[in-house]
Amino acid sequence: MALRLLAALVAAFFLAGCASKAPVPGPSSREPATLRPYTIKGVTYVPLRSAKGYREEGIASWYGPGFHGKRTSNGEVYDQYQLTCAHKLLPMQTKVRVTNLENGRSMTLRVNDRGPFVAGRIIDLSQAGARELGVHARGTARVRVEVEGDAPGAGPGGELPGPFYVQVGAFALRGNAERLFARLQAAGYAGSRIQTREIDGALLHLVHAGTFPTSAVADEARFRLGERFTGAFIIAQ
Template sequence: MGVVALLLAMLLLAGCGGAKTKPSHAGSSRSQPSRAGGNVAGGDSFRDDLSKSQSSRYRDGSDSVPGDVPDVSKLTEPVPKSEPRSLYGNKSPYTVLGQTYNVLPSARDYDERGIASFYGNKFHGYKTSSLETYDMYAFSAASTTLPLPSYARVTNLENGKSVIVRVNDRGPFHQNRLIDLSYAAAVKIGIWPKGTGLVEVRGIDPGHPAPELPPPAVVTSGHPGIYLQVGAFSDADNAERLAQRLRQANLGDVQVMDADVNGRRVRRVRVGPLADVDRADQVSARIEGMGLPRPQVAVD
């Protein structure tokens, strides 16, 4: 059992960097788990040595993308089907970089909006958290909470493009990220070459098919709004005290919004809208620097 536990811990942390890799024409954005042994670009083979530390496990020191962009119109999206849960990568709860996550029992009814990133060459051919081989030319993804494996439809809220992905990995563990897409999936919906984008992720449960929901509306004003929810309170005075503290820090517009959560009225304190993902990352870091909990991203 000790060996299995060690292996699982290594897989959860395998691709998890603490800092964001700035995307460029030859780079991608990523900070999450792993990939598998096999052949990589160039035709040479290698062994994915899981006994090595994260810093020495990968052949490349930083992530990158292929020189040629694939014709994603010729790639086939996965067909959702019922599959047994992987023996690896589904421990719940689990903790990475001081944050604790809970794995959902299924992808059923999962519908979240947030920031997507993607990963490429560095992890191509290495083990995922489920001990499958990561293939950046397949439509796959990593999630901190969806079970492995599972399926989801990911839609870019800025252009309406969508793709079905098979979730077979854990991550992204970079703050403020909802899902990490394979390189091919990122190309298909326009997350590449920018590196990040605002998306809606809808889980697919093949065992309980539901009526197809209408696609999420594309924001015609040019950009969905990014907000950071810093807290939710049943007491109005507590909400206003936090809002005032955030206003004094000059982080941006601060809103106190009423919401109904499970029949209970709460007041959500949010900062935003923020100009872009980089600004959201900067404001998040400042909020944590004030000794407050890590804020949650909301995309409206």
Template sequence: MMKPDFRPLTAALGILILIALFMPGCSKHVDSGYSRHIPPGSSGKPSSGRVPATQKPYRIKGREYVPIASADGFVQTGKASWYGRKFHGRKTSNGETYNMYAMTAAHKTLPMGTWVMVHNLENNRRIKVRVNDRGPFVRGRIIDLSYTGAKKIGIVGPGTARVRLTALGRAVSYSEKTKDPVEFKPLNYWKGNFTVQVGAFKSRANAENYREKLSATYENAHMVTYEDDRGLFYRVRIGRFSNLKDARRFSERIMAQGAFDRAFAVGE
């Protein structure tokens, strides 16, 4: 009796598995006549101390979007739309859970956490919303408001309205009575305290020895600890910079000199 030949079936299954593994990880949502895509890999949390994933360029429908590093002085005019119950409880691009009753919004390039003044130019109403998602990816539309935000500004019925956006920055104080933000600070990923990471060790002794060796040549050689699901790490960093550009230039220079196998700018 001949044994059945399973080779064609095995090959077909292998092809299907490969297709599943390499398909783009981008989810599509449709609501109120528009489609929204959550950029893959966006968690809103810093990755190993680097710039947050939500600040990295992403591509939707063949078009690349580059989040801006600073919202200072940002003003934009165009159409606003909104998204509601269909997305309530789902993850936003920065990893938060979308709440249709909160004062939040989706924008294609503003830094996450930026509060924005939205002025409805058709009825003169104004609201403040916090960006925690990406979208809308429809030509001419510049912001997607939560249901509550859209309701307060009179957009729920018509679906869209012409608005002007003015970036306010990161909220630093809130009203005790209304809990609304009342004071803001410019949100700028280019300015701050930065250094360059050149090594990570599981052994504290090895990290200390490496830091000591680098301190003879580089300013501010220091060690910081980091813990994740893999365990505790001791990271060695050098240099001190007041902006991200200088830190990146330094990391690129020492890499080009062959001084380190790996070096990258981090915020502290």
């Protein structure tokens, strides 16, 4: 996992460096990317703005090896060993209690991805979640999904409080990080910062655009900055 993370950070370094003369996207009030309608296989889905009171029953499936280490819909790196899930409509970061109606097992998972897009299925569990709920061996099971609040610490509309940042670059040379940092500040991201971390034995200078008061605002910034910096993702303070 550490090697994958290092590879992603190094890739971000090269992507940021290759187009250093292009302008940095400025702040915008556009709607968060994960709340916008989207179309898959000819079907258009309209994500919910609040998860409060949501409840449904249907077929759960799970996903793992083919997606492990790739980006989820909210910009995280998918880790099949964490207790997460994918849902077509619920807001990102929503916590849901999933109960396997075939064996009575129940547990809480966090929504961080979109799916499943197979007819008749209502939720995709991580491999870890599928094992805990007894779904892994069979592949599918009938479940009940119930939201536990909007999201941890969420305010009106289900938004998480911040501050949040969007990581847009990782550099071996401090000078490169400082140049990108200056460009972010000039573009209106006054709360941007540089953090130095040792990752798998390599010292990297991470550039974070910010700050953003809620997860929804950060997700919008990630979408906008991702058009310029491939692989941009959200981090909490």
